[in-house]
Amino acid sequence: MRLVTFEHQGTRRLGVRNGDAIVDLSQADASLPTNMRDFLAAGENALNSARAAADKGEHAISASDVKICAPIHNPDKVICIGLNYADHAAESGMPIPPEPVVFSKYASCIINPGDNIVAPSVSNEVDYEVELVVIIGKAGRNIPKSDALNHVAGYTVGHDVSARDYQLQKPGGQWMLGKTFDTFAPLGPDLVTPDEVGDPGNLDIRCSLNGEIVQSSNTSQLIFNIETLISYLSHVFTLTPGDIIFTGTPSGVGMGRTPQVWLKEGDVVVCEIDGLGRLENPV
Numbered sequence: 096m097r098l099v100t101f102e103h104q105g106t107r108r109l110g111v112r113n114g115d116a117i118v119d120l121s122q123a124d125a126s127l128p129t130n131m132r133d134f135l136a137a138g139e140n141a142l143n144s145a146r147a148a149a150d151k152g153e154h155a156i157s158a159s160d161v162k163i164c165a166p167i168h169n170p171d172k173v174i175c176i177g178l179n180y181a182d183h184a185a186e187s188g189m190p191i192p193p194e195p196v197v198f199s200k201y202a203s204c205i206i207n208p209g210d211n212i213v214a215p216s217v218s219n220e221v222d223y224e225v226e227l228v229v230i231i232g233k234a235g236r237n238i239p240k241s242d243a244l245n246h247v248a249g250y251t252v253g254h255d256v257s258a259r260d261y262q263l264q265k266p267g268g269q270w271m272l273g274k275t276f277d278t279f280a281p282l283g284p285d286l287v288t289p290d291e292v293g294d295p296g297n298l299d300i301r302c303s304l305n306g307e308i309v310q311s312s313n314t315s316q317l318i319f320n321i322e323t324l325i326s327y328l329s330h331v332f333t334l335t336p337g338d339i340i341f342t343g344t345p346s347g348v349g350m351g352r353t354p355q356v357w358l359k360e361g362d363v364v365v366c367e368i369d370g371l372g373r374l375e376n377p378v
């Protein structure tokens with residue numbers, strides 16, 4: 096199932112993508128929550144209602160008549176993993192980490208597919224990073240790896256926009272500041288449930304800048320896989336429905352190129368993962 100958050104005639108609500116149509120879940124079942132975080136927290140019952148509505152196919156709106164938004168805007172946590180592809184660690188001049196490198200973004204960074212990434216005036220080194228994003232569906236603490244995938248609601252495409260001068264050159268290396276400028280987390284379009292994704296550890300992932308492919312890899316290249324990340328993180332804090340995990344980016348970022356490439360006004364970045372979708376944002 097492909098869940099979407101969409102805007103239509105002035106309200107934002109949830110739907111299920113059904114080919115070229117969006118089944119409007121609030122019309123199909125008025126008892127369902129109208130935002131993704133509450134919907135995921137409602138668990139299996141809500142998912143089953145959504146599936147039933149999608150199967151019926153009533154209350155469908157043409158996808159071209161709605162604005163598709165980021166699947167979730169208000170997660171409790173936006174967790175990011177750094178240096179999780181060996182070739183990206185190498186191009187960053189960093190050793191392969193023996194444990195996951197973790198930082199975070201704020202929910203205020205999240206923007207919709209199609210929205211503008213705003214290159215901040217105080218940074219001269221804004222970079223792109225395509226990433227597989229995990230969305231948590233079931234709360235948990237101290238989750239064993241063997242149970243980790245049962246806590247996943249689904250997957251989507253994320254863009255971990257990064258100001259390298261803040262991240263690497265400020266005193267102390269300000270990873271958090273470099274990653275948390277407004278608009279630095281484009282997300283979407285669909286939340287694709289695990290049954291439809293198949294193996295999340297074998298998805299082609301790529302990024303193009305102004306039509307030219309600049310990153311191309313496969314999630315099989317992740318150093319720490321999804322089970323490991325969920326287990327590792329949940330030994331520190333409770334994961335709750337709607338939490339999102341950016342799982343790291345492969346090589347090909349602008350920082351690692353000769354000469355280096357930085358995002359500028361007028362650029363268009365497309366992040367894409369096979370089976371999940373295409374996330375396009377202008378700068």
Ligand code: ZN
Nearest residue numbers: 224255343344
């Ligand atoms: Zn990243």
